[in-house]
Amino acid sequence: xxxxxxxxxxxxxxxxxxxxxxxxxxxxxxxxxxxxxxxxxxxxxxxxxxxxxxxxxxxxxxxxxxxxxxxxxxxxxxxxxxxxxxxxxxxxxxxxxxxxxxxxxxxxxxxxxxxxxxxxxxxxxxxxxxxxxxxxxxxxxxxxxxxxxxxxxxxxxxxxxxxxxxxxxxxxxxxxxxxxxxxxxxxxxxxxxxxxxxxxxxxxxxxxxxxxxxxxxxxxxxxxxxxxxxxxxxxxxxxxxxxxxxxxxxxxxxxxxxxxxxxxxxxxxxxxxxxxxxxxxxxxxxxxxxxxxxxxxxxxxxxxxxxxxxxxxxxxxxxxxxxxxxxxxxxxxxxxxxxxxxxxxxxxxxxxxxxxxxxxxxxxxxxxxxxxxxxxxxxxxxxxxxxxxxxxxxxxxxxxxxxxxxxxxxxxxxxxxxx
Numbered sequence: 069x070x071x072x073x074x075x076x077x078x079x080x081x082x083x084x085x086x087x088x089x090x091x092x093x094x095x096x097x098x099x100x101x102x103x104x105x106x107x108x109x110x111x112x113x114x115x116x117x118x119x120x121x122x123x124x125x126x127x128x129x130x131x132x133x134x135x136x137x138x139x140x141x142x143x144x145x146x147x148x149x150x151x152x153x154x155x156x157x158x159x160x161x162x163x164x165x166x167x168x169x170x171x172x173x174x175x176x177x178x179x180x181x182x183x184x185x186x187x188x189x190x191x192x193x194x195x196x197x198x199x200x201x202x203x204x205x206x207x208x209x210x211x212x213x214x215x216x217x218x219x220x221x222x223x224x225x226x227x228x229x230x231x232x233x234x235x236x237x238x239x240x241x242x243x244x245x246x247x248x249x250x251x252x253x254x255x256x257x258x259x260x261x262x263x264x265x266x267x268x269x270x271x272x273x274x275x276x277x278x279x280x281x282x283x284x285x286x287x288x289x290x291x292x293x294x295x296x297x298x299x300x301x302x303x304x305x306x307x308x309x310x311x312x313x314x315x316x317x318x319x320x321x322x323x324x325x326x327x328x329x330x331x332x333x334x335x336x337x338x339x340x341x342x343x344x345x346x347x348x349x350x351x352x353x354x355x356x357x358x359x360x361x362x363x364x365x366x367x368x369x370x371x372x373x374x375x376x377x378x379x380x381x382x383x384x385x386x387x388x389x390x391x392x393x394x395x396x397x398x399x400x401x402x403x404x405x406x407x408x409x410x411x412x413x414x415x416x417x418x419x420x421x422x423x424x425x426x427x428x429x430x431x432x433x434x435x436x437x438x439x440x441x442x443x444x445x446x447x448x449x450x451x452x453x454x455x456x457x458x459x460x461x462x463x464x465x466x467x468x469x470x471x472x473x474x475x476x477x478x479x480x481x482x483x484x485x486x487x
Contacts, residue, residue, distance in 0.1 A: 083169060084169040085097075085106070085168065085169065085172060086106045086108065086158055086170075086172070087105055087107050088108045088172070088173055088174060089350065090108075090115040090143070091176045091351070091366070092136070092350065092367060093174040093350030093366035093369060094172070094349075095136045096370035096374075097349065099137060099139050099140070100371065101377065104141065105139065105140075106143075107139055107141065108144045108160065113131070113205045113206075115136040115139075116135050117136060121202070121204075121205065121207075121208045122233060122236045124205075124209075124212070125211055125236040126239045126240065127239065128239075128396070131205060144164065144166070146160040146161050149161050149321075150321075150325075151324070151346075153345075156345065168345075170346075170377060172373065173321065173352055174348070174350045174352065174366075175318040175351075175352045176352060177317050177351035178315060179202070179313070179315055180316055181195075181311060182283070185284060186285045186286045186288055187293075189288075195311075197291050198294070199286070200214070200310050201311050202233050202310055203315065214308050215237060215242050215308060216240075216241070217242075218241065218243060219241075219242045219307050220243050220245075220305055221237045221310065222245045222308075222310070223237070223309075224313060225248065225311065225313040225314065226246055226247070226250065226279065227248075227254055227314065228256075228257065228391065230248070230312035231253055231254055231266060231270065233312050234270060235396075237308075238270070238274055238275050239273070239396070242308070243274070245296075245304050246276070246277045246278070247296070248281060249281065249282050250279065250280070251279055252264070253270075254266060257406040257410070259410045259411055259431065259443055261431070262406070262429055262431075265427075269395050281298055282298070282299040283297070283299070284299045287303075293306060317333065317352040317361075318351070318352050322346075322352070325346075327342050328342040330354055331359050332351075332352055332353050333354060336355075337384055338373075338376055339355070339372065339373045339376070347373055349373055350365075355369075360389060364387055365387035369384055372384035388407070389407070390455050391405065393405075402427075402445065403447075403448050404446075405443070406442070407442055408439075409433055409441035410433065417435075418431065418432070418433055419431065427445075428447050429445040430443075430445075431444075432454065438464060439454070439457050439464060441458070442458065
């Protein structure tokens with residue numbers, strides 16, 4: 069660590085921005101700010117697109133393919149351990165003290181480790197052998213090394229991450245069992261019908277799926293987990309166990325510094341924390357009561373903050389999130405998209421189309437005169453126009469002639485967005 073990024077008595081011009089975190093949000097911000105940004109990250113790997121980790125695990129991409137573009141300014145390979153707000157420095161594990169004029173926390177999130185019986189021995193701080201979280205490149209590479217043809221793998225959690233992990237492991241030839249506590253897969257994004265299509269797709273890959281299934285504990289033999297015990301007494305033999313039980317904001321550094329932390333690090337429309345010289349973006353940030361934990365909001369927050377720190381005035385007012393997922397298969401990929409509210413409330417109108425021959429399913433939910441959500445499986449040519457209508461949050465035309473929308477919902481659903 070060398071001056072001017074070392075803590076010293078040099079005058080400050082207000083332009084030095086220190087960013088903690090090398091995920092999508094932190095790296096995007098550092099790219100936008102250029103050489104004035106110092107990026108601090110504890111991962112030894114070059115910054116990468118975490119969204120594509122499942123493709124690395126599946127063997128579709130090499131780790132180098134998902135690397136993010138290099139940032140112009142300095143990048144420090146160390147862990148930030150303390151924020152001294154009075155002196156405006158970040159203290160690092162390697163002994164460096166990094167001065168800042170503005171500090172940005174893009175610390176991301178940590179995987180949730182479920183309180184399973186046998187998962188942690190008294191006093192243990194590490195997971196037993198054979199158990200993997202699936203959050204970082206190191207997690208991904210460790211899983212890749214542990215899995216060969218015929219490896220027995222149990223994935224605990226059937227959300228977006230669990231589905232992606234199960235599909236990737238199955239493509240590597242593992243014998244995969246997926247357990248989900250909820251009544252269906254990806255229950256937060258999908259309605260019952262689209263979830264059933266995802267289940268059918270995974271089953272065709274050889275994945276054994278248990279829904280409405282709570283895992284009670286694990287059995288450890290010679291330091292490795294060899295059994296996963298379900299609440300009904302059924303026992304699954306396993307060589308590799310993947311924890312995909314969700315994430316929580318990584319906010320310990322902010323909390324220790326005395327910043328306002330609730331579900332995440334609380335920020336306002338300028339993405340400022342309770343200290344106006346400290347900002348937070350991405351998975352660790354809580355804006356207007358919401359912690360998004362998704363790539364699109366992280367990138368939008370990074371862009372908004374970059375504009376603000378370079379003299380712009382546009383505030384961040386939130387993100388309307390759309391989830392897209394492609395599950396490759398030899399017989400053809402399963403593409404899906406979900407946005408907004410996919411379950412109708414009493415009084416809502418629902419337009420729903422299904423084509424069993426083509427394997428497509430499309431559904432939109434309209435409340436009053438506004439599109440509030442939808443889910444599409446199969447051919448997704450219409451998703452862009454539907455998402456634009458949803459994001460605009462404007463009144464829908466009764467006759468489909470309003471140029472602000474461009475076409476009626478039924479036309480969009482039945483004519484692939486006009487193509």
